[in-house]
Amino acid sequence: MLGRLTIDALPFYSWVAMGGALVTVLIVLLTALVVTWAGKWRYLWEEWLTSVDHKRIGVMYIMLALVMLVRGFIDAIMMRAQQAIALNNEGYLPPEHFEQIFTSHGTIMVFFMAMPFLTGLINIVVPQQLGARDVAFPFMNSVSLWLTAAGAGLVGISLVLGKFSTAGWTGYPPYSGIGFSPGVGVDYWIWALLVSGVGSTMTGINFITTILRCRAPGMKLMQMPLFVWTTLCTSILMAFAFPALTVVAALLGLDRTVGMHFFTNELGGNMMNFANLIWIWGHPEVYILILPAFGVFSEVTAVFSRKRLFGYRSLVYATMAIGLLSFTVWLHHFFTMGSSPNVNAIFGIATMIIAVPTGVKIFDWLFTMVRGRIAFHPAMLFTIGFIITFVIGGITGVLLAIPPVDYQMHNTTFLVAHFHNMLIPGALFGYFAGTQFWFPKVFGFRLNEFWGKMVFSCWLIGFYLAFMPLYALGLLGMTRRLEQYTHPDWQPFLLVAFAGACVVLVGVFSVFMQFYVSIKNRNEHRDLTGDPWNGRTLEWATSSPAAPYNFAVIPEVNSVDAFWEMKKKGEAYDFPDQYEPIIMPANTAAGVLIGLCGFLVGFAFVWYLWWLAILAMVSAMAVVIVRSCNDHGEEIITPEAIMAIESKRKAQLISVEGLSARGAPA
Amino acid sequence: MSHNRLQQVMAEHLEECLDNREFGFWLYLMTDAIIFALLFATYVSMFRNTANGPEPINLFDLKHVSLETACLLISSVTFGFAWLAAMNKKLPTVMLWLIITLVFGVSFVSLEIAEFAEMIREGAGPQASGYLSSFFTLVATHGIHVSIGMLGILMMVLQVFMKGLTPQVCSRLFRLGLFWHFLDIVWIGIFSVVYLPVFI
Numbered sequence: 100m101l102g103r104l105t106i107d108a109l110p111f112y113s114w115v116a117m118g119g120a121l122v123t124v125l126i127v128l129l130t131a132l133v134v135t136w137a138g139k140w141r142y143l144w145e146e147w148l149t150s151v152d153h154k155r156i157g158v159m160y161i162m163l164a165l166v167m168l169v170r171g172f173i174d175a176i177m178m179r180a181q182q183a184i185a186l187n188n189e190g191y192l193p194p195e196h197f198e199q200i201f202t203s204h205g206t207i208m209v210f211f212m213a214m215p216f217l218t219g220l221i222n223i224v225v226p227q228q229l230g231a232r233d234v235a236f237p238f239m240n241s242v243s244l245w246l247t248a249a250g251a252g253l254v255g256i257s258l259v260l261g262k263f264s265t266a267g268w269t270g271y272p273p274y275s276g277i278g279f280s281p282g283v284g285v286d287y288w289i290w291a292l293l294v295s296g297v298g299s300t301m302t303g304i305n306f307i308t309t310i311l312r313c314r315a316p317g318m319k320l321m322q323m324p325l326f327v328w329t330t331l332c333t334s335i336l337m338a339f340a341f342p343a344l345t346v347v348a349a350l351l352g353l354d355r356t357v358g359m360h361f362f363t364n365e366l367g368g369n370m371m372n373f374a375n376l377i378w379i380w381g382h383p384e385v386y387i388l389i390l391p392a393f394g395v396f397s398e399v400t401a402v403f404s405r406k407r408l409f410g411y412r413s414l415v416y417a418t419m420a421i422g423l424l425s426f427t428v429w430l431h432h433f434f435t436m437g438s439s440p441n442v443n444a445i446f447g448i449a450t451m452i453i454a455v456p457t458g459v460k461i462f463d464w465l466f467t468m469v470r471g472r473i474a475f476h477p478a479m480l481f482t483i484g485f486i487i488t489f490v491i492g493g494i495t496g497v498l499l500a501i502p503p504v505d506y507q508m509h510n511t512t513f514l515v516a517h518f519h520n521m522l523i524p525g526a527l528f529g530y531f532a533g534t535q536f537w538f539p540k541v542f543g544f545r546l547n548e549f550w551g552k553m554v555f556s557c558w559l560i561g562f563y564l565a566f567m568p569l570y571a572l573g574l575l576g577m578t579r580r581l582e583q584y585t586h587p588d589w590q591p592f593l594l595v596a597f598a599g600a601c602v603v604l605v606g607v608f609s610v611f612m613q614f615y616v617s618i619k620n621r622n623e624h625r626d627l628t629g630d631p632w633n634g635r636t637l638e639w640a641t642s643s644p645a646a647p648y649n650f651a652v653i654p655e656v657n658s659v660d661a662f663w664e665m666k667k668k669g670e671a672y673d674f675p676d677q678y679e680p681i682i683m684p685a686n687t688a689a690g691v692l693i694g695l696c697g698f699l700v701g702f703a704f705v706w707y708l709w710w711l712a713i714l715a716m717v718s719a720m721a722v723v724i725v726r727s728c729n730d731h732g733e734e735i736i737t738p739e740a741i742m743a744i745e746s747k748r749k750a751q752l753i754s755v756e757g758l759s760a761r762g763a764p765a
Numbered sequence: 766m767s768h769n770r771l772q773q774v775m776a777e778h779l780e781e782c783l784d785n786r787e788f789g790f791w792l793y794l795m796t797d798a799i800i801f802a803l804l805f806a807t808y809v810s811m812f813r814n815t816a817n818g819p820e821p822i823n824l825f826d827l828k829h830v831s832l833e834t835a836c837l838l839i840s841s842v843t844f845g846f847a848w849l850a851a852m853n854k855k856l857p858t859v860m861l862w863l864i865i866t867l868v869f870g871v872s873f874v875s876l877e878i879a880e881f882a883e884m885i886r887e888g889a890g891p892q893a894s895g896y897l898s899s900f901f902t903l904v905a906t907h908g909i910h911v912s913i914g915m916l917g918i919l920m921m922v923l924q925v926f927m928k929g930l931t932p933q934v935c936s937r938l939f940r941l942g943l944f945w946h947f948l949d950i951v952w953i954g955i956f957s958v959v960y961l962p963v964f965i
Contacts, residue, residue: 235785304792312785338792342799350807350902359891359898360816361807367814367895372807379803680771682778724920730933733778735771 102707103283108260113196115177120259149686151237152647153222156244158541160219161534163248165610167211170255172607174204176600179565183597185583186590197582198265199284203254205268206288209384210295211251213522216530217391218247218302221330223541224533225306227638228324230315230656232648235308237684238732243298243305245694250295253701257287261705264288267580269377270351272362272370277355283705286355290701292348296341297697303337306330315637318656321415324636325408328415329394332422333387339426340383347376356704371436378429386425388522390418392529393460396482399532400464401660402632403479404471410463411659417456417463424453434505443502450500454493461486476632477551481532484559485524492520495570513573516566523562531558531610538617539631543643545624550613557606564599568592627751635660640671642748648681648736651745674749678741685734689726693719783936790940794947797910801951804903805958814895821896821963824889826880830960833876834952837911840869841949844918848942851935856925859938863922866945870915877908900959907955910948917941 110116134140147155177200181190192200226234234240257263264284266275275285310331314323323331351373353359360368401408408414430438430446464486473479495517499505508514531554539545572592577584617624630639640662641649652675658664665671696719703712815821847862881901884890891901921941924934 236789239789300796304789304796307792308785308789312788338796339799342796343803346800346803346807353891353898353902357891359902360814360895361811361898361902363895365816366818366893367811367816368898369811369814369895372810376803376807680774682775720916724916727937728920728924730928730931733775735775 104706113193116196123258148691149688151241151684153226153234156240157219157222160215164212164216167207171204171207171212174200179597179600182593187585194582199263201580202264202267213388213526215247220533224638225327225330227649228327228636230637230654231313234305235313236305239301239305241690242693243302245690246298246697247295249694249698250291252698253287253291272373273364276363286705289348289352290704294697294701296344299337300341303334306334315654315656322659325397325414326394329390329418332418333390336383336387340380343380374433378432382429383425388526392526395529395533399478399482399536400467402634403474403476404468406467406471409466413459414463417459420456434502435509447500447502451497454497477555478532478535480555481528485528488524510578511573512569512577512579515579516569519566539626539643541644544621545631547613547617550609550616553609554606557602557609561599561602561606565596568596627755635663637662646744651678651741678738680738681736682733685732689722692722808899808903811895811899816894818894819889825960825963827964833873834956836869836873837952840866841946844942844945851930851938854930859925860922863918867918907951914945
């Protein structure tokens with residue numbers, strides 16, 4: 100009845116693991132208690148969990164991302180602490196626990212921090228930048244969210260029941276096979292990836308359709324804001340790369356659970372096929388994470404330099420070129436696997452070519468700033484910090500792209516430093532900049548700038564302290580994922596790296612402090628215009644926070660920087676005398692239910708609870724069938740209701756002084 | 766606001782939604798095609814990994830496979846007739862052709878299950894070698910897709926019966942048709958890559 104779920108599943112093997120489990124359980128209980136005490140369950144369910152509004156789904160994605168950022172960061176600082184002290188001794192973490200931590204750190208940061216963060220930003224911003232009222236498939240959007248959350252839930256529950264994988268975030272066989280890893284850890288990893296991966300594929304499909312078919316009338320492709328372009332490219336990569344992840348995770352699952360021989364050591368298995376399949380997804384994934392951040396930087400640079408984006412067309416072409424090239428370089432992740440020198444050379448050259456469009460982008464951002472009136476808002480600081488730091492990461496990337504050099508660096512901390520050098524400035528700084536930039540659009544008040552600058556400085560300084568020593572250590576020959584070592588030369592570097600992690604800790608604290616301070620003082624930083632930064636693109640044409648339908652009247656677009664043009668012509672704040680009724684999708688519990696089923700399917704396969712697996716799959720199927728027979732998933736917003744909302748907005752605009760110059764009603 | 770205007774707005778909204786869904790469904794099919802492409806690639810790369818176990822030449826029965834193929838191809842034609850009838854608004858004919866399609870679909874899946882059972886009985890199950898793992902995974906993934914498609918056809922029969930040929934129902938029927946024909950194309954791939962080379 101309970102499969103392999105026994106009392107041994109509880110983490111009694113290490114006091115640190117036990118502590119982690121207790122904290123997890125306590126946090127869940129505490130959250131539930133607080134919601135109950137506040138009497139907010141009903142509100143939470145009706146207004147948020149069952150919502151199909153793209154703005155609310157976006158907010159929930161980002162909240163998930165922030166929670167997972169904390170979890171992933173705790174893993175990171177635990178590893179840094181272990182390596183700082185583990186010279187000629189075992190440190191405070193048993194080896195197997197250390198392995199779980201580096202696996203969960205990578206898995207969480209890629210799948211459950213970065214992916215939800217960028218998907219959240221895309222959700223909030225893209226429909227508004229397009230002049231659309233929602234995404235093309237609002238219900239599917241909700242399903243994507245809850246499948247992602249289900250995957251995160253599987254990683255979360257592995258803290259309490261059983262262990263997580265010890266095979267690293269890419270789970271290479273044969274180590275991740277059933278022979279070397281007989282426990283539930285790898286299965287947790289597989290099912291977290293499978294369940295959330297389906298959600299990401301659907302997000303990709305959703306946003307390709309939204310961008311290609313739901314643009315405001317008149318908006319040509321070459322007039323879309325750059326964030327929309329990078330989203331389009333990221334969505335295409337999601338839709339085309341994530342199926343590969345589904346395949347490779349499923350095949351490994353079949354090896355483990357059914358006893359097949361795709362990647363095993365015996366009976367004709369081919370473990371090198373795993374490396375190929377996972378990196379066919381994995382390399383595009385890097386660009387899935389980075390391109391939306393490039394979009395954010397483009398928007399931020401233009402707005403805070405008070406200039407039109409330099410080289411709009413070249414940025415678009417560079418984005419698409421990166422997207423295409425991202426599918427041609429996967430083999431550089433395993434140069435040492437022993438392909439022929441010619442094959443390695445071709446993939447090495449292809450890898451270096453990617454630096455060309457990326458360089459084009461760097462110059463475009465720099466030239467946008469040249470002679471601009473730069474405002475050093477935290478979002479802009481992140482952008483400048485990104486440009487400088489990312490170039491360093493790019494240079495080490497070109498180094499690693501040379502196969503003979505890669506043979507030296509492979510599996511060392513040089514590689515660890517390199518990819519953190521790409522992903523922290525290239526992805527996370529972008530998401531932070533986006534949060535600073537678009538927060539008022541979502542909540543109606545600006546974030547505190549002092550704490551924003553704290554977030555920036557701590558993350559930037561902490562990053563350099565934590566990862567520059569790792570470059571040096573890699574050159575000294577330190578391999579990655581070491582839980583103890585005997586080289587006294589390494590320890591000073593590792594102590595500096597630990598200090599860097601502590602600075603980042605202050606940065607993580609500042610993220611939440613900034614929210615706290617800003618919410619407390621929200622009345623001082625109200626954004627009544629909906630356009631706090633004198634923005635250029637359509638999302639600033641809506642009120643802050645935007646009405647459920649975003650635009651009461653869909654705007655006509657005929658240029659890049661559509662909102663800027665509208666302001667110049669004095670047409671930005673026109674209010675008609677009459678409104679048409681608007682049809683919006685109605686909230687539904689189906690998304691939450693499908694997510695719950697996804698979680699249960701994963702949990703059941705991990706623990707061999709076959710009855711539960713069948714039950715959950717049948718339930719998911721039933722929900723899908725019922726939902727797909729539904730012809731009335733909409734609700735109507737009447738012209739009277741729209742008039743009420745818009746009159747309030749008009750009164751708000753009139754109350755702001757000096758706005759009439761931008762075409763607001765006097 | 767006049768009631769007519771609301772009706773008009775709703776009709777426009779519905780048309781736009783259904784158009785989007787058709788476009789999105791094509792995208793979904795592309796993602797599914799990638800899954801199959803990778804399974805095909807895995808199959809081809811594992812073709813010689815039989816580990817001294819059963820060889821493909823001794824496993825497949827050309828007559829059996831031809832029969833399977835015929836069932837699936839005919840079911841695609843009958844689905845096409847159902848769609849033509851839907852275009853002409855002939856409700857009973859739609860249901861008749863859908864049910865015929867379902868019969869052929871069930872025959873296909875039963876034949877496939879019989880083939881699998883026979884192979885497993887002969888000791889050529891998916892655990893026997895890397896080659897057989899990839900064979901079973903590729904062909905069964907297609908079979909599971911066909912089974913889900915049959916569930917869809919069943920739902921369509923019920924919907925056509927209960928709701929008539931409304932724009933929503935027709936749009937669903939169209940998308941299910943895309944799915945069904947897509948599986949046909951995948952099967953032609955399976956027939957030519959998995960079965961045919963063994964007999965040539």
